[in-house]
Every structure is written in structure tokens, then in C-alpha cells.
Amino acid sequence: MPVEVLKDRNPSRVGEVVLGATKEEGGTRAYSLKVGGDPALPFHHFEGQTPNRPVIALEVQDVVPNWPPALAACYQDVWDNPAAWAKKCVEQYGADLIYLKLDGADPEGANRSVDQCVATVKEVLAAVGAPLIVVGCGASEKDNQLMEAISEAASGERLLLGNAEQDNYRTIVAACMVHGHNVIAKSPLDINICKQLNILITEMNLQPNRIVIDPSIGGLGYGIEYAFSIMERSRLGALQGDKMLSMPVLCTIGHECWRQKEASAPETDYPEWGEAAARGVLWEATAASALLQAGAHILLMRHPRAVALTKGLIDKLMQPSDF
Amino acid sequence: MLIIGERINGMFTDIKEALQNRDPKAVQEWAKKQEEGGARALDLNVGPAVPAAERAAAMQWLVEVTQEVSGLMLCLDSTNFDVIEAGLKVCKNPAMINSTNAEREKVERAFPLAVQYGAKLIGLTMDRKGIPKDADSRLAFAMELVAAADEFGLPMEDLYIDPLILPANVGQDHGPEVLKTLQQIKLLANPAPKTVLGLSNVSQGCQDRSLLNRTFLALGMACGLDAVIADACDPLLTETAAAAEVLLNQTIYCDSYVKMFRTR
Numbered sequence: 185m186p187v188e189v190l191k192d193r194n195p196s197r198v199g200e201v202v203l204g205a206t207k208e209e210g211g212t213r214a215y216s217l218k219v220g221g222d223p224a225l226p227f228h229h230f231e232g233q234t235p236n237r238p239v240i241a242l243e244v245q246d247v248v249p250n251w252p253p254a255l256a257a258c259y260q261d262v263w264d265n266p267a268a269w270a271k272k273c274v275e276q277y278g279a280d281l282i283y284l285k286l287d288g289a290d291p292e293g294a295n296r297s298v299d300q301c302v303a304t305v306k307e308v309l310a311a312v313g314a315p316l317i318v319v320g321c322g323a324s325e326k327d328n329q330l331m332e333a334i335s336e337a338a339s340g341e342r343l344l345l346g347n348a349e350q351d352n353y354r355t356i357v358a359a360c361m362v363h364g365h366n367v368i369a370k371s372p373l374d375i376n377i378c379k380q381l382n383i384l385i386t387e388m389n390l391q392p393n394r395i396v397i398d399p400s401i402g403g404l405g406y407g408i409e410y411a412f413s414i415m416e417r418s419r420l421g422a423l424q425g426d427k428m429l430s431m432p433v434l435c436t437i438g439h440e441c442w443r444q445k446e447a448s449a450p451e452t453d454y455p456e457w458g459e460a461a462a463r464g465v466l467w468e469a470t471a472a473s474a475l476l477q478a479g480a481h482i483l484l485m486r487h488p489r490a491v492a493l494t495k496g497l498i499d500k501l502m503q504p505s506d507f
Numbered sequence: 508m509l510i511i512g513e514r515i516n517g518m519f520t521d522i523k524e525a526l527q528n529r530d531p532k533a534v535q536e537w538a539k540k541q542e543e544g545g546a547r548a549l550d551l552n553v554g555p556a557v558p559a560a561e562r563a564a565a566m567q568w569l570v571e572v573t574q575e576v577s578g579l580m581l582c583l584d585s586t587n588f589d590v591i592e593a594g595l596k597v598c599k600n601p602a603m604i605n606s607t608n609a610e611r612e613k614v615e616r617a618f619p620l621a622v623q624y625g626a627k628l629i630g631l632t633m634d635r636k637g638i639p640k641d642a643d644s645r646l647a648f649a650m651e652l653v654a655a656a657d658e659f660g661l662p663m664e665d666l667y668i669d670p671l672i673l674p675a676n677v678g679q680d681h682g683p684e685v686l687k688t689l690q691q692i693k694l695l696a697n698p699a700p701k702t703v704l705g706l707s708n709v710s711q712g713c714q715d716r717s718l719l720n721r722t723f724l725a726l727g728m729a730c731g732l733d734a735v736i737a738d739a740c741d742p743l744l745t746e747t748a749a750a751a752e753v754l755l756n757q758t759i760y761c762d763s764y765v766k767m768f769r770t771r
Contacts, residue, residue, distance in 0.1 A: 193664075379761035421759050427771065429759060 189507035191231050196425035197223040198481075199393050200236070201366055201432050203281060204315025205342035210364065212341065214313025217280060219396075219481040220432035225419060226479045230507045237502050238476055240483045240491050241317055242279035243438050244269045246296060246304045247288035252448035254461040255486055266304050267311035274312045277488035278495065281315040284308055289330055290321035298329050302337045309338060317434075317484070319346040319368065328355040335359035344368060344396060344434075344482075350381050357388050368434060370398040373407070375414050375429075379421075382428040395431045396482065403440035403447075404471040411435070415478040435475045438486030441468040469493040476501065508724075508748040508757075509548060509734035511582050511603070512541030513707060515569065517554025526556040526565050531572035538577040545748070545769040546739035548603060549573060551594065552584035563593035570594045582629075582736070588616050595624040603627040605736070606669065609648040609655075610634045618659035627665040629703055630655075632688065638671050640680075642687040645670045646695075649688065653695045663696050667703040667734055674711040675719055682709070682723070689730035699731075706735040721747040728755060745769060 200221040205211025217239050223232030248263050262268040273279040284305065288296040305318055318334055320327030331345055332355060346368030348356050360367045369385055371378035378399055386392055401411035421429035441447050447467040451460050468490035472483050476498065485491050514537045517523050521533040538549055551573060553565045570581060582603040583594040591604055606629035607617030621628040630652035632645040639645045649668050656666045670688040673681045693699040709723045710716035721744045724735060728751040738744060749768035752758045761767065
């Protein structure tokens with residue numbers, strides 16, 4: 185019996201955002217990346233071709249991180265040197281772009297100065313040709329100073345800077361507007377705040393095609409389903425023409441997964457859970473696969489083997505499906 | 508909720524004078540005001556402002572001067588399809604035809620016209636005998652309109668069925684029948700046709716018109732009403748539409764939901 189495939193016709197689509205600027209575009213990147221633009225639910229190519237494949241950023245920090253052995257094994261030879269670390273991520277591990285997390289700026293932690301952080305950003309920009317995502321340490325006041333300085337120092341590079349949040353968005357948005365960067369609008373697993381924040385940012389006259397949504401996610405086993413349903417709702421909203429939910433979506437997968445004990449606990453603690461290295465990789469790759477199908481456009485990850493697995497999955501998901 | 512602004516109509520003195528003197532000022536002011544109010548389409552009706560022979564040219568003029576200041580969809584409102592077609596010829600964007608009833612002769616002209624110009628079409632649930640009394644007879648006409656969409660190849664989402672509301676002080680018994688019809692129209696096809704009402708008619712000749720309009724708007728939306736031809740400059744009406752969209756889970760809530768409704 186022939187099966188009739190019901191196809192949805194959507195009146196609208198997800199917006200496109202360009203990350204990174206080449207020389208011709210006013211920056212120094214070797215290439216720029218386009219994300220978003222989807223005319224249908226994730227990978228429903230039969231309802232409209234997905235124009236841009238999801239991209240993967242590998243995380244680099246400005247201080248030596250307290251990461252479990254499975255990650256240390258990949259990075260400990262370079263993790264005291266962000267530029268070398270970024271180079272390894274791009275050249276050896278196939279990162280599409282670099283996610284530079286400036287945790288070292290935290291006044292409660294290493295308290296690196298604004299100038300030191302700016303220097304780190306510049307070193308990473310010089311070391312790799314990939315586009316850059318740069319996010320502060322999470323302390324609002326310091327982050328505002330950081331983002332103003334980084335924004336100016338990397339003017340024209342079309343960085344993706346974060347995070348703009350509902351109670352602290354003006355400084356970073358203004359910095360992005362002046363220096364031609366994109367901004368991450370981060371909301372706490374709350375679609376109403378997600379939408380409202382996008383409205384607040386666009387009311388400052390930053391165009392919607394300069395905004396990327398970070399909906400906040402839970403890791404696998406820690407509320408990933410909340411993130412899934414929020415991303416699904418926002419995609420449905422975008423497809424129905426809700427312009428304030430039409431921005432591409434970024435997911436902090438590495439951060440959420442590797443802090444869970446299922447990913448990082450040594451075998452001695454849970455012998456029945458199997459080999460720790462493989463377990464963490466699978467934890468991260470499985471979370472990535474779920475979030476891809478929920479509509480993630482930019483995956484922030486950590487383990488190169490999880491990245492390789494996820495890239496293989498993206499290859500398959502991007503194959504045309506004609507019904 | 509698609510609000511189609513009703514104000515550019517030759518029945519109003521300022522529009523009538525604008526048409527007679529070919530002075531675009533009033534037309535363009537109302538176009539802008541209605542768009543700011545929350546209208547996402549503009550009804551254009553020459554009305555009795557000019558002699559019948561000049562109405563096609565007058566409609567073209569209305570379309571052209573409105574397009575100079577607004578990119579909204581235009582809803583060409585006339586009982587004469589030649590007048591509507593003249594307007595369609597100069598529309599830059601896909602338009603809306605207002606309207607046909609379910610009489611065969613009109614259907615045969617209106618549906619192909621809509622298909623030819625890629626326009627949406629408003630279909631009234633009546634024939635030459637007038638407005639039906641109850642939901643069942645309204646639905647019978649709605650079914651004929653749905654069948655016509657199939658027959659002539661008009662996408663079902665481009666058919667806007669109007670179950671016709673009467674003033675509360677004239678046909679009070681029609682209110683519940685219209686609401687029942689709205690619900691059932693949605694069951695006639697998949698994808699379902701759209702629904703529309705000439706909302707201000709519900710309060711024609713009544714006191715507190717705005718209150719009656721917005722109350723019936725909310726009742727209608729709960730029954731599947733997609734669009735209204737209405738007073739887009741009544742802030743209470745657009746606020747009600749914005750709130751109802753949120754409460755019916757048609758749009759995702761945010762703190763600026765009223766503003767978003769007007770500026771989207």
C-alpha cells in the first residue's frame with residue numbers, strides 16, 4: 185500500500201546568522217560560517233532543504249581547567265596555552281569554530297585582568313582561522329568590562345559574544361552593535377524569558393540576524409527533556425513566523441555533560457558503569473544527538489571523539505530525504 | 508489573529524472626498540494609523556463615492572496610493588469583480604478578495620480570479636436569498652465554498668469563510684449560531700479553511716460598540732476565528748486580540764505581548 189507522507193507547509197523559517205568575518209568582510213578569519221535558515225523542523229528535508237549544517241565548537245579556556253582524565257588526556261599538553269589549545273582543536277580535532285570561555289576572569293577565581301583576557305583573545309585569533317565564540321566568566325560586572333574591551337580589540341571579526349541575560353544585556357549588546365559582533369542571548373530554560381530577551385535586545389536596534397539563542401540546557405539525565413521541549417516550541421514558533429523566536433540556537437553540551445558523574449566518575453567509584461573514557465564520550469555524543477534533533481545549530485563540545493561521532497551523525501542527518 | 512483595517516472605505520466622508528479629489532492624504536494617513544494600531548492587512552473599498560463606471564479606476568488609485576506608504580496586504584472590497592480585478596492588476600504583493608458568496612455564478616468568477624492572482628479569497632456563507640438563520644445552513648454554504656476551493660485549485664489556507672454576524676440589537680440569536688459555525692468550519696477540510704468576520708457589524712447601531720466588538724472577538728477566537736475586518740485603531744480591541752492569542756496558546760507568552768502584537 186502506498187504511504188502518503190503528510191508534509192507541513194510553514195509560513196516562515198529560522199533566521200540566518202553569520203559567524204566570523206574574512207578579510208573581505210572586514211575581519212581576519214580564514215572562513216565564515218552561516219548557521220540557521222531552516223524552513224522546517226530539524227532535518228525534515230522533505231518539507232524544505234536545511235540550508236546550513238549544524239556546526240561544532242570545541243571549548244578552550246584561559247586557565248587550566250579542572251576537567252576529568254578523559255578530557256585531560258586530549259588537552260593537557262596544551263591547556264596552559266589557549267592559542268596552542270585552539271590550534272589543536274581546529275587542526276587535529278576538526279572543530280568548526282572555537283568556543284573561548286574566559287573563566288579565568290572570575291574575581292572569585294584566577295581574577296585575570298581585562299588586559300590579560302584581551303591578550304588571550306588576540307592570541308587565539310592569531311593562532312587559528314576559525315570563527316570565535318567568546319564568553320565571560322559569569323560575574324556580570326567583570327564580564328561587562330571584558331566584553332567592551334574584547335569587542336573593541338577584535339572589532340570587525342564578527343565574534344559571537346556572550347552572554348546577554350535578562351538582567352544584564354545592555355553593555356554587551358551595545359558593544360556588539362558598535363564593533364560588528366553577534367551576541368548570545370541566554371535565558372534560564374524559560375521560553376517566555378527567551379522571547380522577551382530577544383525583544384529587549386532588538387529594541388536596542390541590534391538586528392535579529394545578529395542574535396543567537398542559548399536556551400540553557402540540562403545534560404543528559406539532568407533535564408535535557410526540558411531543553412528539548414523549549415527548543416521544539418521555539419522552532420515551531422519560528423516556523424509560524426514569531427520573529428522573536430527565530431534566531432539560531434546554541435547548546436552548551438560539553439559543560440553540562442562533563443560535570444555529571446555519569447560522564448566523569450572514575451571506574452573505581454562505579455565499576456558496573458564501564459570504562460570511564462568511553463562513558464563520557466558517549467554521554468556527550470548522545471546529548472548532542474538529542475539536541476541536534478531538537479533544533480540545535482551550534483554545539484559547544486569538549487571531547488574530540490564525541491565530536492567525531494556527532495559529525496558522523498550530522499553527515500547522515502544532512503542527507504536529502506525525498507518522499 | 509489577522510486584523511484587517513476597515514477604515515479606508517468610501518462610506519466615510521474623508522475617504523469619499525479623498526477619492527473624489529484624488530487627494531491621497533486621508534487614505535495614506537489611515538493606512539499608517541491602522542498599521543500602527545495593529546492591522547496586518549488593509550481593506551480598500553471605493554463604496555458609493557464615485558459613479559459606478561469610475562470605480563475600477565478609483566480602486567486602482569486607492570491601491571497605488573496605499574502602497575506608497577504601506578507594505579501591508581490589501582483586501583480589495585467590492586461587489587463588482589471587475590473593480591476587484593482592476594485593483595489586483597496593480598497590487599505589488601499578493602492580495603485578498605473581499606468577497607464572493609456561495610452563488611454558483613459568483614463562485615465561478617471569484618475562485619479562478621483568486622487563483623490567477625495568487626490572492627486569498629473571502630467567501631460569505633450566503634446566497635442571493637440572504638443571511639441564513641442558523642449554523643447548519645451557514646455550514647452548508649461553507650461546504651460549497653470548500654468544494655469550490657478544491658474544484659478551482661485555491662489552497663484551502665487561502666479561503667477565508669465569513670459566517671456573517673448581525674448587529675446584537677437586530678439579530679441577537681445569530682451570535683451563538685455564528686460561533687457554532689466557526690467551530691465546525693474547521694472540521695470541513697484538512698488543512699482547514701480560514702475564518703473571518705466583519706466584526707464591527709456586531710455592534711452596528713448599539714451602545715458601547717467597542718465593548719461588544721472586543722467581546723465577540725474573544726468569543727470568536729476561542730471558536731477558531733482567524734481574521735476580522737475591524738477598527739484597528741481601537742486599542743482595547745487589539746489588546747484583547749493580543750491577550751486571546753496568548754490565552755489560546757497561539758503565540759508564546761512574553762512580557763511585551765501587547766506590543767509584539769502591534770509591531771510584529
